[in-house]
Structure formats: C-alpha cells, structure tokens
Amino acid sequence: MDFLGNILVPIRWVIEAILVGWHWVFTHLGMSQDSGLAWILSIAGVVVIVRLAIFPLFVRQIKSQRKMMEIAPEMRKVQDKYRGKRDQLSREAMARETQALYKKHGTSPLSSCLPLLIQTPIFLSLYWTLNDVRTWAAADSPGRNSWLFTSDLVHQFNDASLFGIAPLHMTLVQHFQQTPVSVSAIVLLIILVAAMIATQFFTQLQIVSKNLSPEAKTGQAYQMQRVMMYIIPFAMIFSGVFFPLGVVSYWFFNNLWTMGQQFYIIRENPTPGSEAWKAREARVAKRGKAINKEGKVVSREEYEREQEELLRLAEIERQNKAKRVQPKSAKRAKKAPQQKPQQNGQQGGSAPEADGSKA
Structure with missing residues (x-):
C-alpha cells in the first residue's frame, strides 16, 4: 500500500x-x-x-x-470594474469585493x-x-x-x-x-x-x-x-x-x-x-394555494395578506426615503445664482428714445 x-x-x-x-x-x-x-x-x-x-x-x-x-451578474460587474488592471492594489481590491459579495449572499x-x-x-x-x-x-x-x-x-x-x-x-x-x-x-x-x-x-x-x-x-x-x-x-x-x-x-x-x-x-x-419554480407554482395553484416569499406552500388568503403587508412596508420605505431628502438651507438658497429681471427701456427701442431726447 x-x-x-x-x-x-x-x-x-x-x-x-x-x-x-x-x-x-x-x-x-x-x-x-x-x-x-x-x-x-x-x-x-x-x-x-x-x-x-x-x-x-x-x-x-x-x-x-x-x-x-x-x-453571477454582480460578479460580472466586479470583473468589468477591474478588467485590464493588473497592479497589486487592483487585484486586492477585486478580491475584497468578491469576498464581500460571497459574504453578503452567504x-x-x-x-x-x-x-x-x-x-x-x-x-x-x-x-x-x-x-x-x-x-x-x-x-x-x-x-x-x-x-x-x-x-x-x-x-x-x-x-x-x-x-x-x-x-x-x-x-x-x-x-x-x-x-x-x-x-x-x-x-x-x-x-x-x-x-x-x-x-x-x-x-x-x-x-x-x-x-x-x-x-x-x-x-x-x-x-x-x-x-x-x-x-x-x-x-x-x-x-x-x-x-x-x-x-x-x-x-x-x-x-x-x-x-x-x-x-x-x-x-x-x-x-x-x-x-422548475414555475412548474411548482402551477401545481400549487391547481390546489388553490400559493407559494410565499420563503418558498412555503400557504393558503391563498394568507398569501394575499402577505402581499398586502409587503406593499405596505414598501410604501413606508418609499415615504421614509422621501423624508430623508432635505430641502436647501436659506444660506444655500441665497448663494444660488439668480437671473436678473430685464428693465424696460434697456433693449429694443431704448436707443432711439435716447437719441430723440438729445434731439
């Protein structure tokens, strides 16, 4: 041996x-x-x-x-980001982002x-x-x-x-x-x-x-x-x-x-x-049930309640994002460039009027 x-x-x-x-x-x-x-x-x-x-x-x-x-699509983005970069720092950064992607998805x-x-x-x-x-x-x-x-x-x-x-x-x-x-x-x-x-x-x-x-x-x-x-x-x-x-x-x-x-x-x-997922959904639908987000078979009523809850949470998240958008402060508003209003008599017939007054 x-x-x-x-x-x-x-x-x-x-x-x-x-x-x-x-x-x-x-x-x-x-x-x-x-x-x-x-x-x-x-x-x-x-x-x-x-x-x-x-x-x-x-x-x-x-x-x-x-x-x-x-x-795989996210991995392609990381690879495209560092494509053609052969220096040590780029390789280390690519390895870190790849490992972070693996860790994120478990x-x-x-x-x-x-x-x-x-x-x-x-x-x-x-x-x-x-x-x-x-x-x-x-x-x-x-x-x-x-x-x-x-x-x-x-x-x-x-x-x-x-x-x-x-x-x-x-x-x-x-x-x-x-x-x-x-x-x-x-x-x-x-x-x-x-x-x-x-x-x-x-x-x-x-x-x-x-x-x-x-x-x-x-x-x-x-x-x-x-x-x-x-x-x-x-x-x-x-x-x-x-x-x-x-x-x-x-x-x-x-x-x-x-x-x-x-x-x-x-x-x-x-x-x-x-x-295979679509085929399973079709089999479950024939029994009058549905598949929830966790992949479990539940009743149609429970599935609809879950979808309503998901929509409610999505709406709350959207509103929270809208509240986090802060308006400009008064100082920033003053510093913003403003367009000066045009005064009457400065364009068009102003020159002839001036000539007429001199005459």
Missing part, C-alpha cells in the same frame, strides 16, 4: 465495517456468501449510509450552486464542492480495499490493515461475480488482457460504465435546464457549468475503464442517489424564477 493508502486506513476501517455489516445482513437473509449480488447490494448499502450522513451538505451544495448562479465556491471533497476519500478507500482484496486472495492471507476482512471474507469477495460472469475485483482493461477473453463480462462492464456516465450527465442536466433563473443563465458560471456537463461524463469514460467492477458499481449507485435526491429538491425547493 502506498503513502496515500496508509493515510486513508481509518476511513477504510469505517467503509469496510459498513460493507461487511451489510454483507452479513444479506447472507442472513438467504443469499450465498460468495454471491456477487450480495456484495453489490452491500456496496449499495455503503452508498445509502454515506449519503444519509452527508445529506445536510448536499442541501447546502444545492443552495450554494443556486446562489452562485444568482450573483455562499462561496467551496460550499458547492463539500460533498465531492468528502466523498473523494471514501471513494478512494473503497478502491484501495477492493484492489487489496485481490492481492490478499492471491497471497492467501487476510487483510494486513483490516481487522474485518478475514481470510474467508477475502476469498468470498474475490470469488464473487455479478450474474456469475463478471468478477467484482476486475477492471475492464483486465478483462481484455486475460485469456480467454470473456465477452459477456466486457459487455456487462461497458453497460455499467455507460449507466454511470448517463446518471452523471442527467444529474447535471437537471440543474442547467430546470433549476436556473433567466438572470443566472446569462452569466459566465452558467456557460462553465454547461461545458462541465459534457466534460465530466467524458472523463468518466477513462476512469470507468480502469476501476474494478465493485468501484464502478459504487459510483453508479452514488450517481443514482444524487439524481433522485436532486430531483426531489428541485421539485420541492426550486430556484425562484426557474422553470
């Missing part, structure tokens, strides 16, 4: 405990101990436990992504990455565990760094195959390298990798197509997200080829969970002004 694998040992113990625990449950329900389906369902159980644990972070991620899209780019950052060591821990199982099985010894994977469990997992044709510890590349080549195993792995990519793409498509306001769709962040929507699935093709079937299964179940979870959040708590 390399340096990074040693650092992840505590996390690996937790993941292995969940994996072995689920495997015990499924085998006591009647499944065979070396059944590929029992181990695949155990991996799905790991996804369930992990995603339930980080669910609050996922909600925060959705809200952060929404706010980042909403403040978001940051890091908030939208928290679930991914937390899941990365979990994903790597599962990868190293499944990779080591094959080594332990070949050496006919239990896990050197695991007190849960006994020798029996190591051989049970190493012998497990999905539908009896695709071993869980083997990658797609290894299937091409072995002799004879198992065409059915390769087809099964390709289907699973394709499903993994499709769920990832559809998850991003939900946000881009349904949960963004018209203002957010004009920002640079929106264009970047559309590009990433195609780049990430493309990159997953290469990773899916080199990951064991067990790890690909974890990724697929994780994407499936994310897709369903996000579908529910977008449906019940969409971004104001987005297509």
Whole structure:
C-alpha cells in the first residue's frame, strides 16, 4: 500500500465495517456468501449510509450552486470594474469585493464542492480495499490493515461475480488482457460504465435546464457549468475503464442517489424564477394555494395578506426615503445664482428714445 493508502486506513476501517455489516445482513437473509449480488447490494448499502450522513451538505451544495448562479451578474460587474488592471492594489481590491459579495449572499465556491471533497476519500478507500482484496486472495492471507476482512471474507469477495460472469475485483482493461477473453463480462462492464456516465450527465442536466433563473443563465458560471456537463461524463469514460467492477458499481449507485435526491429538491425547493419554480407554482395553484416569499406552500388568503403587508412596508420605505431628502438651507438658497429681471427701456427701442431726447 502506498503513502496515500496508509493515510486513508481509518476511513477504510469505517467503509469496510459498513460493507461487511451489510454483507452479513444479506447472507442472513438467504443469499450465498460468495454471491456477487450480495456484495453489490452491500456496496449499495455503503452508498445509502454515506449519503444519509452527508445529506445536510448536499442541501447546502444545492443552495450554494443556486446562489452562485444568482450573483453571477454582480460578479460580472466586479470583473468589468477591474478588467485590464493588473497592479497589486487592483487585484486586492477585486478580491475584497468578491469576498464581500460571497459574504453578503452567504455562499462561496467551496460550499458547492463539500460533498465531492468528502466523498473523494471514501471513494478512494473503497478502491484501495477492493484492489487489496485481490492481492490478499492471491497471497492467501487476510487483510494486513483490516481487522474485518478475514481470510474467508477475502476469498468470498474475490470469488464473487455479478450474474456469475463478471468478477467484482476486475477492471475492464483486465478483462481484455486475460485469456480467454470473456465477452459477456466486457459487455456487462461497458453497460455499467455507460449507466454511470448517463446518471452523471442527467444529474447535471437537471440543474442547467430546470433549476436556473433567466438572470443566472446569462452569466459566465452558467456557460462553465454547461461545458462541465459534457466534460465530466467524458472523463468518466477513462476512469470507468480502469476501476474494478465493485468501484464502478459504487459510483453508479452514488450517481443514482444524487439524481433522485436532486430531483426531489428541485421539485420541492426550486430556484425562484426557474422553470422548475414555475412548474411548482402551477401545481400549487391547481390546489388553490400559493407559494410565499420563503418558498412555503400557504393558503391563498394568507398569501394575499402577505402581499398586502409587503406593499405596505414598501410604501413606508418609499415615504421614509422621501423624508430623508432635505430641502436647501436659506444660506444655500441665497448663494444660488439668480437671473436678473430685464428693465424696460434697456433693449429694443431704448436707443432711439435716447437719441430723440438729445434731439
């Protein structure tokens, strides 16, 4: 095991405990101990436990992504303000204004990455565990760094195959390298990798197509997200080829969970002004109710009272602003330039009259 694998040992113990625990449950329900389906369902159980644990972070991620899209127009103003200015003071001022904007709206780019950052060591821990199982099985010894994977469990997992044709510890590349080549195993792995990519793409498509306001769709962040929507699935093709079937299964179940979870959040708590928001308003209106400013479903009467209260507060604010406009003082009024009135006889016929008097 390399340096990074040693650092992840505590996390690996937790993941292995969940994996072995689920495997015990499924085998006591009647499944065979070396059944590929029992181990695949155990991996799905790991996804369930992990995603339930980080669910609050996922909600925060959705809200952060929404706010980042909403403040995109303000971010463009800050960027345009300092465009072309490369001196140190301008860069520091731009950074301060950017951070102030994040603080004002209660978001940051890091908030939208928290679930991914937390899941990365979990994903790597599962990868190293499944990779080591094959080594332990070949050496006919239990896990050197695991007190849960006994020798029996190591051989049970190493012998497990999905539908009896695709071993869980083997990658797609290894299937091409072995002799004879198992065409059915390769087809099964390709289907699973394709499903993994499709769920990832559809998850991003939900946000881009349904949960963004018209203002957010004009920002640079929106264009970047559309590009990433195609780049990430493309990159997953290469990773899916080199990951064991067990790890690909974890990724697929994780994407499936994310897709369903996000579908529910977008449906019940969409971004104001987005297509999902309009669809929710239409569904609520059919029930004779409305959505208040906090996004909660209320009765039509309560909604109308809230709107009247908002109008009353807006009128009070307008009147207060009008009172704060102070009139000019008497001294300032005296200093103001005044136009002198024209005197009769100074223009037009005044000159002829003067000439006539002299005559």
